[in-house]
Amino acid sequence: MAKDIAELREWTAGITDLRRACSVLQWDKDTLMPPLGAPLRAEQLATLERIAHERLTSERTGELVAAAEAELDGIAPDSVDARIVSETRRQYEKDRRVPVELAVARAKAASQGYETWVAARAAGDFSRFAPALERNFQLAREYIDCFDSYDDPYDVVLDDFAPGMRTAHATQLLYEMRDRLMPLIDMLRERDVDVSPLHVDYPVAGQRQLVDQVLRWMGFNDAGWRLDDTIHPFETSFSVTDVRLTTRYHEDYFPAGLYAAMHECGHGLYEAGVEPELQRTPLGLIRSSAIHESQSRLWENMVGRGRAFSSVLAPAVAARSGGALSGLQPDALFRAVNAVQPSTIRIEADEATYGLHIVLRFELERLLLARELEVDDLPAAWNARMQEYLGVKVGSDAEGVLQDVHWSAGLIGYFPTYAIGNLIAGQLWQRVRSDISDLDDQLAAGELQSLREWLREKVHRHGSRYSDPELLAQVVDGPVEVAPFIEYLKAKLGDAYGVGLD
């Protein structure tokens, strides 16, 4: 290995370790930490963020990257070495425009914002939340001001989660999706589906057993994974063999805990599937939230809410329900979990209305960033758009603007990746079904290994080696498209509702 590349690898390995250490502190904070631990934890995270930022943006990084670039002559441009160098260059050029004090302030505001969100949500009190929201948006504006080469200010924050994607492109995809979803929703809105099996008292102990069983089918094992409780489910990992999932349980609505766990396990399989030799390199941390969400949404919805998997899921659901769902039939479960029912909560939304929840957030965060909407006016704007897009009335801020953790935790620009992830999942699903001809038979038997291996081979193992367009070109022969997702959804909903949707 060339000397300067080796040195760059060593240097960036330390930065990766720091990022992973931050993740450990954050995971602990959001799962197990006693509440009074929060203030000092925020300081500790800020210090780690400061050091990571200082290192990444230091002259030493600049020199090492330049020296390593000089060594790349004759090395394939998509080799691991070349990509470690180019990814470090990309991060260096982006982050060094951001003053360390701003980076630290953003980390602190994110930590504190999360705590504020938890308290405000519990109290259902938006006014407690507003200052943290204002602070995070203000810091995001200052962050955007560090840059100049964008078409739209939102490009800067979107790029943090979907590197290289421009706002215009995201807008085009989201609006095409919206315009194809809305008629579908309208068509199904008045039709009846029996969702009563979802709304039973299902003992939490039984839900835990159910989730345990389903995650083990997916690939969860005790040697390299953990599952814990939290308020807002998330996944994180500290190595390819130390993956942490979280979920939360509702006694009277078991799909919440089950599908959140499948969603997070989809994320976890991605991170667990990265080639081990990449894990201490900049390619070992997943750069693209859009690809990440394609994995979580594929497992949650295309597998978890699919007809095939219902064959094995329904008896598993029935067996642990304490009698509440004894005899539950696969078809009844399949139809219930695919009911298109506009509602107020994003993470419990069906796949058709889900996209509109995202469009709403995308529009509102752009308005807030541009100061075309003030924080104080957000609840009214939120509720009005919920009415417009989904025809639902938001009863309280707790089931409205307070439902999501993202903005409070500084994740501004993240939401579109959920919807784009759905679109990519549609493309991957189309492809894997053609590659594995008996996939449905396997899913119906709870055998998820072929699917997992396919995803690992095509997507997971590469980590952040390829850009999203490069990866998609390899796996689905082209860029992000809306059609495969819509076609998938129409076929599934047509099946669930027993109607033709084309």
Add this chain to the structure above:
Amino acid sequence: MAKDIAELREWTAGITDLRRACSVLQWDKDTLMPPLGAPLRAEQLATLERIAHERLTSERTGELVAAAEAELDGIAPDSVDARIVSETRRQYEKDRRVPVELAVARAKAASQGYETWVAARAAGDFSRFAPALERNFQLAREYIDCFDSYDDPYDVVLDDFAPGMRTAHATQLLYEMRDRLMPLIDMLRERDVDVSPLHVDYPVAGQRQLVDQVLRWMGFNDAGWRLDDTIHPFETSFSVTDVRLTTRYHEDYFPAGLYAAMHECGHGLYEAGVEPELQRTPLGLIRSSAIHESQSRLWENMVGRGRAFSSVLAPAVAARSGGALSGLQPDALFRAVNAVQPSTIRIEADEATYGLHIVLRFELERLLLARELEVDDLPAAWNARMQEYLGVKVGSDAEGVLQDVHWSAGLIGYFPTYAIGNLIAGQLWQRVRSDISDLDDQLAAGELQSLREWLREKVHRHGSRYSDPELLAQVVDGPVEVAPFIEYLKAKLGDAYGVGLD
């Protein structure tokens, strides 16, 4: 506040944050981490150790300390500011003699050694453990070689846990203690005490409830504390309101889990009691393991195994025993937990034989360091000394040399602080009983607040502001002494055995 002192405070606050971050990663590693997370966790810890060491020993620290020292004129030498400066000076002078690669190697060996210990202990196989032991002792020798101003090479490692104490002094204290304990043990060895209440099948669920109750009496609360399971109990904290205790349970020997929890909670009360304004300063991390162990041992033994507290402990033990100990009388519990019975396991030893377990380890680690004993010969030497000091035969390495985590985790020089902690606890106990005249009545009622407040006022709140001799001079008017501990123990054992021991 003077400018340079303020800058030093800010700089060392970051180093303290890094140390706390290390503690979070270590706590997670030793409690919840999936086993396959270990290799990368060791890298992450090594990176944090590297950065902390580099910062502490950097020219910037040297310059800031010198500038701050110049500002100290007219400031009381035991003021917080002055002590932050002198403590940083002390750490700087010690750590800058140690090359960063050695510091990192020690951190890595400690992480990996712990994993090796867990596996070797489970397998009862010393040969798996030996290389890690050799490595840790070799690194300790290299560490000692970084220094020259010592009377005895062991001074260097002892100073890490009992700053300022010399080996000659520790030896004198340990041997005086040993020589006063051995006749006591001999006198009681042949007498019978009914220990059968300790060896019942006690459901682990009941043990958990028992521990929960006792810890809450001590001051544990959910807002700022956690209790988790581990293999080798320990305590750590990430702030004064984020204290983490661990214990382990034996179904057939409930005192193990109970007294380990009280011991660790004693540590926790110390760290929770530090003045909050000290917590991000170098004075917020407790420097002296001797004082630390005085707190844990006081709560475990003087409270937990005392006659007074037995009044409330016995019914609590009985009530959660699933009937196994119904009607357990305080007197019976008191006598059972104070039975002097030489045995092989340190952490389950009575207070009289405990000291000899420590002397044995102190002697062996000095021999290993000096290469007067080779690692391969350690089990035989261990077992021979167990026979000599305690008259017990070690059945297997699992209950012999593999029982303790310390050496595998790089904690060489730590053991004496347990015994010295006992001695200090004896002095504190003598003093607090004279200061709080109805202490026994309070303990008998499970009211532990006055004791806790006394310890907080006299010891905890100062953090590392005072050296051990300074602190002891304030609280007990003099240096470490053996007599108060021996007198306390004779009185208690005389009571338990119904004999005169003077």
